[in-house]
Amino acid sequence: MLRVSRDVVVTRTTQREYVAVSGQPGVPGDVLTVAFVERDDRLSEVVQVVASRPVVVDGVVKHELQLSRLGARGSEQK
Amino acid sequence: MIYGLNQARIDDEAFGALTSELRVRVLNASTTGCLVESTRALPVGTVAGLRVRLLDRDYDDEVQITRCQELAGAGSIFHIAMQFLSAAPPYAGSLRYAIHRELHQLAGWVHVPDGTDAQPTDSSRRRTADATET
Numbered sequence: 001m002l003r004v005s006r007d008v009v010v011t012r013t014t015q016r017e018y019v020a021v022s023g024q025p026g027v028p029g030d031v032l033t034v035a036f037v038e039r040d041d042r043l044s045e046v047v048q049v050v051a052s053r054p055v056v057v058d059g060v061v062k063h064e065l066q067l068s069r070l071g072a073r074g075s076e077q078k
Numbered sequence: 079m080i081y082g083l084n085q086a087r088i089d090d091e092a093f094g095a096l097t098s099e100l101r102v103r104v105l106n107a108s109t110t111g112c113l114v115e116s117t118r119a120l121p122v123g124t125v126a127g128l129r130v131r132l133l134d135r136d137y138d139d140e141v142q143i144t145r146c147q148e149l150a151g152a153g154s155i156f157h158i159a160m161q162f163l164s165a166a167p168p169y170a171g172s173l174r175y176a177i178h179r180e181l182h183q184l185a186g187w188v189h190v191p192d193g194t195d196a197q198p199t200d201s202s203r204r205r206t207a208d209a210t211e212t
Contacts, residue, residue, distance in 0.1 A: 001100070001101060001102065002101075002116070002128055002129075002141075003100075004124060005097045005126075006096050007094075008096045010094045022096060033097040033099075034095070034097075035097065036092040037092060
């Protein structure tokens, strides 16, 4: 198993969805794991890419990935 | 104080990582790197974590992709070469340690019985880790 990670900026848009801004595009249907820190807890959650579209952030082309939450993988105290 | 919409958005944002898991088949391995087969291409330079099951035990290590080549006429099959990153010393569960130990155990000269013309050979040079699908 090869695990490839990329840094993203994650925003929770609804109870069931995240939006992540990434340097690389996503493939709709791909199942990924998103991990981030929220209130000193390290959260990890399985998500599925719903859509991916290019956006311009600070003059740089990035990709906005719409992620559907499939289930929490766990949290961990920092 | 009045906060704009941009400020509210920044407060909701979290810096994180998005991780994808790719099933690969190990074709060859040495103490410096691996060659794996995958159904997806990866850019050269990508850093990834490789986990391989050897003899009913999982081993992992950090790797960097050095070459990715599509197999001509095989559909979406790619051969991906990678080298181990030595960001941390090898430990008991690391792939580097496992491969080194496996090679070391089998290294040595095969002595040819007296009376034959054949030359002794170094068995370690022909030894590679077992191909394993993870």
